[in-house]
Amino acid sequence: MSNPLLQDWAGPHGLPPFADIHPAHFQPAFEAALAAHRAEIDAIANEAEAPSFANTLAAFDASGRLLTRLEHLFYTLAASATSPDLQAVQRALAAPLAAHNSAVYMHAGLFARVDALFEQRERLGLMGEPLRLLERVHLDFLRAGARLEPEAKTRYAAVMARLAELNTRFAQNVLAAENGYQLRLTTEAELAGLPGFVRAAARQAAVDRGMEEGVHVVTLSRSLIVPFLSFSARRDLREQAWRAWVGRGDDTGDTDNRAICQEILELRAEQARLHGHACYADFALEDTMARNQSAVMSLLERVWQPALAAQAREREAVQGAMAAAGATHALEPWDWRFYAEQARRARFELDEAEVKPYFPLDRMVAAMFDCASRLFGLQFTPRPDIAAYHADVRAYEVLNADGSLRGLFLQDNFARPPKRSGAWMNALRNQSRALGATPIILNNNNFARGAAGEPTLLSFDDVRTLFHEFGHGLHGLLSDVEYERLAGTQVLRDFVELPSQLYEHWMAEPEVLKKFARHWQTDEPLPDALLAKLQAARQFGQGYETLRYTASALVDMAAHALPGAPADVVAFERDTLAKWGLPAEVGMNHRLTHFQHLFSSAGYAAGYYVYLWAEVLDCDAFDAFVEAGNVFDLAVAARLRECILSAGNSAEPGAAFRAFRGRDPVVEPMLKDRGLLQPAG
Template sequence: MRKLPLLASTTLMALAAAGCTTTMPEGDMATMPGEVAYNPEIPAATSIFGQPSPLPFQAPQFDRVSDNQWQGIIEEAIAINMAEIEAIANNPNPPTFANTIVALEDAGRVYARATAPFDQLVSANTNDVLNAADAALAPQRAALSSAMYLNPRLFQRVKAVYDNRAAMSMTPESAMLLETMYADFVHEGAQLTPAAQTELRQINERLSALQAEISTDITDGAAAGALIVDSREELAGLSDAQIAAAAAAATERGQRGKYLLSLSNTTSQPLLGQLQNRSVRERLYNASIARNQSGANNTLPNIAEIIRLRTRIAELFGAPDYATWQMYDRYAQNPETAINFMTQMVPALRATQDREAGVLQARARQEDPNLTLQAWDWPYYAEMVRRERYALDNEELKQYFVVDNVLEDGVFYMANQLYGLTFEKRSDIPVYDDSITVYTVKDADGSDLALFYFDPFARDNKSGGAWMNNYVEQSRALGLRPVISNTLNIAQPAEGQPALATWDDVTTMFHEFGHALHGMFADQEYTSLSGTNTARDWVEFPSQFHEPFAARPEVMQRYARHWQTGEVIPDRLVQAIDRSSRFDQGYSFGEVIAASLLDMEWHALSPSEVPTDVMAFEGQALSRLGLRTDLVQPRYKTPYFRHIWNHGYQAGYYSYTWTEMLAHDAYEYVVANGGMNRQMGDRIRRTFLGQGHSKTYDQMYRDFTGHAPRVEPLLEARGLVAADDNSQEDIGATGAE
């Protein structure tokens, strides 16, 4: 999952979210007894975002804005937010929690209403006009961030309130808001010298432009890198439906009579497990790893500049490297904790890779005695061994996973049994693509809880991967209920065929809905502490925690039904999924750990270590990992590693594995204490899923499980240690704040 960044700083929620606690109309400053009246002029918005949307839940009015209007709308919203910030900074009254901290929370309502749908369009349904607007707006949005964090008058007000915190009577949530806001100001440069702040402003604006450009190049590079295949015979191993979809895709590109194999966002391509033609496998794999290294979509020069600028930021702050500076608000707290967490698993993971490579090499030579296993062969022979050893055929499995059934009879059923939620499909909410469905989410007491959008299918103009985002974030003070979207990249069905999901797609649907629940159950006073507005190495915990529910028998039997016969998935396939769950971990876990450590390699550089050759550095970095990167490349290679170049996961991709540790450990608590029932759901919601960042991460985790996080359940689930092996040391919490 990723939260779409509203500003250059991923921690800036006070501006990027609808404001919180206030009773005054926008543009006014409330006065307390003894204070002077202060009514600064704030420009009025002329766009439809000037006022809350009249749609249910204040849902975005996608049908009221044309592509060429977005840039002007957001530029106006930026100007309004700039004026709001200046008004708070120039308040003649002494700084208080209300007129400074809460006022900052209240700022940026118009900006948030406009940027939330715009950012989703740029990621999920973009075009040249939107891309140009995004590029033009990026430095302006970075300047807005700087206008808040690098405003000395504003910081002095925040600091005055912070320094007086011991004498103030605050709720725990208010205290958390003050702590996090002050930490964010310091992190963003409020205490730097004026000269350093000027340089930081320039760096932030340049970074935002580079990041927007890279994101566009990665999307376009994947589309341009699609493989054209001349004959149907070369696609042996694919189903008729897949071949028909490839033919249709080629026709859309003006290649009638040929076949187009689209690239997914990851290094490994799903079709590598099916294609029998080794030459086509090699071509598809090479098309994947070669993208974004040359031509119009070459990201390497921009990446080199980003690394130089990020290391310069670390230097400005006196930090040894960018990762140290970036991880100030994480559960893990510092790079050493994250790196040690991952590297302790490398020896067992490398042994697993060597063992599995030997098995696959032996299987390959049964067909060709002279074949030497290559990276493009691993998925194919792994799939062959999976079928033979575990009787698991992924194509056969897909026939039981109709996308709508998985959502409504699986994901929604799980949410009903655990949390009492119900869902009502509606047709009166405008969407940006006809494939999107919208639901009203009802809480257990029958009240309206949230609005939920589901955008399931891959498109050429859509970023790869899957994510959750908020169109409206929850606020008790403002009476705002969450408006949330899940976006995925499930393969489009051929015309007349059902939309079928892979098992990976199924678990991704449960994963992303875990994020959605995190947002839906938000119950905070302040939006910047609400729902998923948490650290990178916490936000993926609720999502991964919900993945195992996809395989619970009582859930699977409801949604896993053959699309033609309606037959419930047979026990032999369910058992095969379970038996094979620890198979091929050398690949699936190896590509994630390699990407996580590659991320850290890039962001642990000192200024004197910044390389001039991006791909040469990547090669050297991968060779240091101690993993079989000759056969198992990182899940994302440097040129198309969007997570760390544009989505806020720099020095943070480890979070997926860190939170997987939390999720496996927490799910063990569920299994040991009654399983999937309303009592358990209430405990989940009460202890962490509905808490946002109103408490420390360690407190929330311990409130649910009663102990510090343990790594053993992760290692056991991944098959890296035997289930009864207690030799690994516990991973204790180092403190969340």
């Protein structure tokens, strides 16, 4: 039987034949792709001609095309449309794929050629992208262990293979814990306090799970759990839902991630020692803008005390709302959002149930596209004829201002049982001029779907998430580099969030909201009075949210600064938060046992700080538009596109930012944006 993964992908824009692909196709396809890549690597290493940029670096960048396209597809399906069979394949392939990666980057003959070119780089006359590619690829080899002694190489490869297995198990456990939880609401008493949009989303979640009429379900999707905690009048049910949400992975059942976290931390510490570092944080930060723990901690400490002070002021308002409601119990974590919503409503006369009808998903997608069109001249044409891996996925052909093809954009917006939580961007194909490749970019969100026949209504935070992920998407779509290794979002980890967080600024601009935020039933624009309330309330709650984020970043850094692993990751987390004085009612964005940023891959390990680091960059970058007097200033947008969005990793990020801004970034715009320079009003 022919394997569709090994045939030419003849779908629109080179998409794979999704409907014909089954989990059983992947293992034999990967075996063929790994063998083909090994042969290509051997051919480069055994090239008779002396090493040159063309026969070594460019050839290496162009190698492994079958493997690359399989990996992009496989990890897309594993995150967005998985199944027990696909998860089994993922577990089986984790170690072999890691072993192959180690074999490539520890290939003595290949590294010898790359190393020889690196040593000669000043005499080769390389500039721009070719020089950057040589520097980055050489560093990739070094960080993968190419210079280790033979015995250390063997151990290093074993460590990486085991880490790949553990990362996979961790992610699958989190998904199982999330899919396994359902808070059934069957009576009016259990629905008390929930506005219509929350009830509709909970009912639709029940319909999606095949439940009978009259049943509503609260899942652990953020777009459902957060509104439930904000509005449910049933304190006992809020506590149940909150404990399930924060307890993912911290249990004694099949989804227990405690021992997995511990082993991952131990192995990462060993990985760092093999590289000559005292801890994993030192190894990870070596290839970042921050460079070291001191720079990271300086930034985190700078926001911690102002955030504590802001949260203390917010606590007074929350306790005032509790008193007004006649509540005499202590303020607990499952109470905060409920009474904060009441305090916000009282202080700003702002009710989220009044706001959400003005933010239907389709109109916010249109706003997102319109901003990209005004800034960068892009055109987005719906392609309902293009089928992807799930009926939820919408496809858009992206054209430049002159009508030429820019790429394909796919958007998968809804939460559903076989899809992991959170929001993310990934590429099904990266851009590369050398390979003649236009990008295929995918955004995933997890919005709670609206009831049948009604639109999906977004909160203001949901709209921010929509724009955030599309900022990543633009980074991939606008990439204009020669070599795939330097394309799109493949930049340093504490630079990658700049485009995404920068794009969030446009969603809150009054002229954008006045044009696109329209009531889904009456088509009336967002009233000026309601817009004024939204703007006035924007910084309320920033102390609480800043502490939750920073607490997670501090625990991440503390865990990866150890020379090994803590004996008990839960106790370590608790003790770290106590040391920093985190108020008990606040909590963290992500506890270690479900912290996918850290443990489903190494992507953000010792790197969760990057959102705050990038916020310094994005607030300063947006000020360039403000200073120009027009948030859609075309000259500033052109400079942003040229210096950052199109450049990928072809320039050092600090130099790229200076080219755009004319100077290094300053922190004050970020502190001002969060309301941390002075007491919030």
